[in-house]
Amino acid sequence: MAMVMSMHWAGVTPEQYDTVRDAVDWEQVPAAGGQMHVAWFDAEGLHVIDVWESQQAFEAFFAERLAPAIQKAGLAGEPETSFSPLHRRFVAPDVKGAA
Numbered sequence: 849m850a851m852v853m854s855m856h857w858a859g860v861t862p863e864q865y866d867t868v869r870d871a872v873d874w875e876q877v878p879a880a881g882g883q884m885h886v887a888w889f890d891a892e893g894l895h896v897i898d899v900w901e902s903q904q905a906f907e908a909f910f911a912e913r914l915a916p917a918i919q920k921a922g923l924a925g926e927p928e929t930s931f932s933p934l935h936r937r938f939v940a941p942d943v944k945g946a947a
Contacts, residue, residue, distance in 0.1 A: 849902065849933055849934070850883065850899055850900065850901055850902075850933070850934040850937070851899070851900050851901075851902060851903050851906070851931045851932065851933060851934060852897065852898070852899055852931065852932045852933075852934050853896070853897070853898040853899075853900055853903070853906050853929060853930070853931055854895075854896070854897055854929070854930050854931075854932070855894070855895070855896040855897075855898075855927045855928065855929045856892070856893065856894070856895050856896075856927065856928045857893050857894040857896075857923070857925065857926075857927035857928070858892055858893040858925060858928075859892075859893045859924060859925060860889075860893045860894035860923060861889075861893075861894075862889055864894075864921055864923055865887060865889075865894055867917075867921045868914070868917045868918055868921050868923070871917035871920065871921065872913050872914055872917045874913070875946055879905070879906075879909040879913065880905060880908070880909070881900050881901040881902060881904075881905025881906070881908075881909070882898065882899075882900055882901075882905065882906075882909065883898075883899040883900060883901065883937075884897075884898060884899040884937070884939070885897075885898050886898075894927075899934055899937060903931045906931075
């Protein structure tokens with residue numbers, strides 16, 4: 849069952865996110881089981897909404913690819929992460945690629 853992963857990581861900056869994104873290269877080498885990724889920032893830090901084929905797919909991606917890049921980039925603290933079963937997904941037909 850597809851899962852929605854919601855993450856908030858206090859204090860993470862856009863520059864840190866970009867450093868990790870570039871190191872992991874998930875846009876060119878997509879994660880197995882990853883279906884959608886949206887990230888934004890506010891005064892509190894990083895927010896992410898992902899859709900994964902399963903929670904286990906995200907956990908494998910985190911352990912194998914994301915955690916080493918996070919450690920190398922020196923991000924402090926731990927993210928607040930939750931998973932919920934996906935009920936419905938809609939992507940507008942004209943939406944493609946990264947912003």
